[in-house]
Amino acid sequence: MRQPSLRRSLMAGALLPAFVLAVVLGAGGALLIHNVVETTHDRLLDGSVLAIADRLAVDEDNDVTVDLPPVALGMLESQAQDSIYYSVSYDGAPVTGYRDLPRADVSRLEPGGTEHWNATMRGATVRVAAQARRIYGKPDPVLVEVAETRNARRMLEWRLLGALAALEAGLLGLVGVLVWRGIGRGLAPLTRLSAEIHRRVVPGAVSLHPLDTARVPAEALAPVLAFNALLERLEGAMGAVRHFTADASHQMRTPLAVLRMHLELARRYGTAAPEGRAALDDIEGAARRLERLLAQLIALARADEGAAEGVAADTTMDLAEVAAEVVAGQVPQALARGMEMQFERPDGAVPILGQPLLVGEIIANLLDNAIRYNRAGGIVLVRVARDGAGCRVEVEDEGPGIPPAERAKVFERFYRMARKDGPEGNGLGLAIVRALADRLGAAITLNDRSGRPGLRVAVTFRASFPDEAGRELILQ
Amino acid sequence: MRVLVVEDDSALARGLVAALKLSGLTVDHEADGSNAARLATEEPYSLVVLDLGLPGLSGFEVLRSIRAAGAEVPVMILTARDAVADRVKGLDLGADDYLLKPFDLAEFEARVRALIRRGQGSPSPVLRCGALALDRATGTATLADEPLALRRRELAVLMALMARAGKVVPKERLAAEVFGFDEAVAPNALELYIARLRKKLTPGGPEIRTIRGLGYLLETE
Numbered sequence: 001m002r003q004p005s006l007r008r009s010l011m012a013g014a015l016l017p018a019f020v021l022a023v024v025l026g027a028g029g030a031l032l033i034h035n036v037v038e039t040t041h042d043r044l045l046d047g048s049v050l051a052i053a054d055r056l057a058v059d060e061d062n063d064v065t066v067d068l069p070p071v072a073l074g075m076l077e078s079q080a081q082d083s084i085y086y087s088v089s090y091d092g093a094p095v096t097g098y099r100d101l102p103r104a105d106v107s108r109l110e111p112g113g114t115e116h117w118n119a120t121m122r123g124a125t126v127r128v129a130a131q132a133r134r135i136y137g138k139p140d141p142v143l144v145e146v147a148e149t150r151n152a153r154r155m156l157e158w159r160l161l162g163a164l165a166a167l168e169a170g171l172l173g174l175v176g177v178l179v180w181r182g183i184g185r186g187l188a189p190l191t192r193l194s195a196e197i198h199r200r201v202v203p204g205a206v207s208l209h210p211l212d213t214a215r216v217p218a219e220a221l222a223p224v225l226a227f228n229a230l231l232e233r234l235e236g237a238m239g240a241v242r243h244f245t246a247d248a249s250h251q252m253r254t255p256l257a258v259l260r261m262h263l264e265l266a267r268r269y270g271t272a273a274p275e276g277r278a279a280l281d282d283i284e285g286a287a288r289r290l291e292r293l294l295a296q297l298i299a300l301a302r303a304d305e306g307a308a309e310g311v312a313a314d315t316t317m318d319l320a321e322v323a324a325e326v327v328a329g330q331v332p333q334a335l336a337r338g339m340e341m342q343f344e345r346p347d348g349a350v351p352i353l354g355q356p357l358l359v360g361e362i363i364a365n366l367l368d369n370a371i372r373y374n375r376a377g378g379i380v381l382v383r384v385a386r387d388g389a390g391c392r393v394e395v396e397d398e399g400p401g402i403p404p405a406e407r408a409k410v411f412e413r414f415y416r417m418a419r420k421d422g423p424e425g426n427g428l429g430l431a432i433v434r435a436l437a438d439r440l441g442a443a444i445t446l447n448d449r450s451g452r453p454g455l456r457v458a459v460t461f462r463a464s465f466p467d468e469a470g471r472e473l474i475l476q
Numbered sequence: 477m478r479v480l481v482v483e484d485d486s487a488l489a490r491g492l493v494a495a496l497k498l499s500g501l502t503v504d505h506e507a508d509g510s511n512a513a514r515l516a517t518e519e520p521y522s523l524v525v526l527d528l529g530l531p532g533l534s535g536f537e538v539l540r541s542i543r544a545a546g547a548e549v550p551v552m553i554l555t556a557r558d559a560v561a562d563r564v565k566g567l568d569l570g571a572d573d574y575l576l577k578p579f580d581l582a583e584f585e586a587r588v589r590a591l592i593r594r595g596q597g598s599p600s601p602v603l604r605c606g607a608l609a610l611d612r613a614t615g616t617a618t619l620a621d622e623p624l625a626l627r628r629r630e631l632a633v634l635m636a637l638m639a640r641a642g643k644v645v646p647k648e649r650l651a652a653e654v655f656g657f658d659e660a661v662a663p664n665a666l667e668l669y670i671a672r673l674r675k676k677l678t679p680g681g682p683e684i685r686t687i688r689g690l691g692y693l694l695e696t697e
Contacts, residue, residue: 250557254485254529259578261491261495262490264582265491265498275494282487416531418531424485424487
């Protein structure tokens with residue numbers, strides 16, 4: 001398919017009407033030319049007819065005679081070599097001239113006036129002028145006719161028509177050139193814009209600063225503004241990626257420093273010494289931290305990637321079942337830290353719209369946080385609820401909680417609350433939960449545990465009540 | 477020589493403390509920024525090792541408040557941020573050195589030694605006092621070119637006295653430089669170390685004199 005061209009469509013839009021106008025003008029002009037030529041030449045014919053008619057007389061025998069003056073037909077001579085015929089007749093009988101010139105019906109001619117018509121004579125079209133003239137002494141009018149072939153008229157008409165056509169063609173050409181150059185001038189800002197955009201792409205870097213709109217014509221402003229908005233969003237997104245990369249690498253440096261430091265210490269002390277063994281413990285801890293950071297970064301990247309591709313098809317699933325599975329999986333981790341794990345769920349299924357894997361990952365991250373930040377020997381409670389407030393899962397711990405002022409910030413990537421002697425973390429757990437929840441259209445709220453210290457995180461999913469599959473899940 | 481380590485990451489802090497102790501230094505560890513800023517101005521540290529990424533009061537703010545209080549203690553910044561702007565900001569705020577994580581332990585130790593030397597007004601690693609010489613890079617002392625066997629504390633006391641040889645070093649300051657917060661110190665511990673040093677320095681070495689009511693003075697000949 002050919003690329004639509006602004007220049008082509010503008011040219012067509014301007015030239016097509018101009019062409020139609022030229023054709024209409026040409027047709028009108030041709031008609032006018034024909035009439036003018038016909039009228040002037042008819043006048044000449046009339047002159048000849050009059051000259052002849054004025055010389056009509058009646059002789060002694062009471063016959064019609066004509067003393068034909070040479071000028072009478074001479075005025076009709078032209079370069080066109082037209083053949084000229086005349087005829088004078090009375091009462092249907094020729095008096096003088098060409099007998100084969102078609103004769104008009106005298107009775108129908110207005111006396112004194114001249115009539116014109118086309119006729120055929122000797123194989124050629126001729127123009128005939130006729131007058132019925134009364135002369136003294138004769139009861140009926142005498143018919144005087146003069147005819148000429150049409151060569152002169154045709155030549156004159158063609159010459160005038162040719163001039164008209166040349167004039168119009170010249171005009172059309174001029175319009176075309178002017179429109180073409182006008183469009184070129186009009187489109188110049190677009191060329192400038194694309195040149196500016198090209199200049200932005202220098203090897204190794206792309207400038208995402210908005211385009212200067214000062215010299216952009218009003219008609220092109222809307223797309224340029226939209227483009228600038230896109231640039232701005234792109235710059236924001238690239239900034240976020242840069243920030244994220246910097247944060248991620250920054251986050252890896254500390255455990256790497258721990259690794260190198262304690263490796264050297266272990267080498268110096270030897271692994272037999274208690275200091276050496278302590279260093280080995282810290283090496284293991286740092287390796288675990290790096291592992292966890294990597295896993296979290298991958299989880300976050302996956303959640304982002306999914307968000308970019310749009311929400312995948314959600315299915316009706318049982319929140320209680322997925323939660324029970326995840327909680328069971330994390331019980332050993334809690335027990336290892338001397339914590340108690342509790343699980344509450346309503347009878348029957350809790351049908352929500354979601355994806356089991358993602359919902360499971362949300363709960364696992366919340367549980368991981370709860371265990372990590374819980375007080376030693378505390379309880380971690382997971383509650384699945386289905387009531388007026390919606391279908392949700394709540395995770396409670398007995399840790400220090402999150403003060404209200406910090407609650408918006410803890411979802412930011414790599415944000416770590418200022419906490420003395422807090423456990424090591426990457427500040428990614430809640431960011432992952434937020435990204436996944438956004439993908440599932442779920443809402444997260446952070447609250448104090450009612451009346452006692454500790455944090456309660458609630459994630460409310462989209463319920464799936466009206467759905468047939470949801471009813472089936474409840475009935476099971 | 478007392479060093480303050482300001483680091484919120486407990487594993488890294490354990491490593492730093494262990495490494496500095498291996499170098500014969502007395503080490504205090506503080507994870508909280510505002511406490512660290514107060515300690516660094518109140519206690520006679522020979523060096524502050526400061527992590528920038530602290531929760532609460534940031535490392536930059538700690539550094540600013542140390543310098544605002546007029547403390548001239550050398551400060552080494554440890555950071556995970558490699559942006560040039562951060563480095564420039566740290567040095568402009570009065571940091572003396574800048575180390576990017578992860579780092580080599582030997583390099584860290586060398587920089588610590590260099591900073592401590594510079595803080596004591598003598599960039600040369602070897603301090604001399606008569607026939608006594610002390611190499612701060614290796615932590616070894618010689619008397620008339622014979623190696624002198626010194627315990628860690630004895631070395632610390634001697635180093636503090638030699639750095640201000642010929643001047644009275646107040647007893648409290650000497651104790652504060654030699655002992656950290658978390659060490660159980662007997663009331664007469666300092667006297668004990670002084671007595672042991674005196675024994676090891678005779679004959680031929682400079683004399684450590686007790687100035688009653690003031691402190692100690694290492695004589696220069």
